[in-house]
Amino acid sequence: MIPVYVTGGEITEKEKLAYIRRAKEQYPDRELSRLDIKLDGEYVDLHYQFQPVNFERIRRITGYLVGTMDRWNNGKRAEEADRVKHDTSSEMEQL
Numbered sequence: 280m281i282p283v284y285v286t287g288g289e290i291t292e293k294e295k296l297a298y299i300r301r302a303k304e305q306y307p308d309r310e311l312s313r314l315d316i317k318l319d320g321e322y323v324d325l326h327y328q329f330q331p332v333n334f335e336r337i338r339r340i341t342g343y344l345v346g347t348m349d350r351w352n353n354g355k356r357a358e359e360a361d362r363v364k365h366d367t368s369s370e371m372e373q374l
Contacts, residue, residue, distance in 0.1 A: 281313065295314075298314060298325060309330070
């Protein structure tokens with residue numbers, strides 16, 4: 280069961296299930312892990328927390344779009360190792 284936390288008042292179990300169902304309809308590709316409901320008079324503020332989504336990072340390296348480099352030969356690995364790495368964190372600190 281998905282944990283539901285209500286602040287600012289009380290709602291019925293039927294209402295909680297309706298909000299969970301709404302989240303599942305609104306975000307069918309996401310898995311709900313928690314629902315926070317804040318009541319303020321007639322207003323309801325919903326905060327959905329979802330399970331992290333696994334993704335595969337895709338980068339452009341040496342002219343190719345790649346996910347991982349595990350299938351690269353030694354020459355392509357050396358080419359990637361020789362690339363100039365750009366660090367923007369120090370540039371952002373100067374602004």
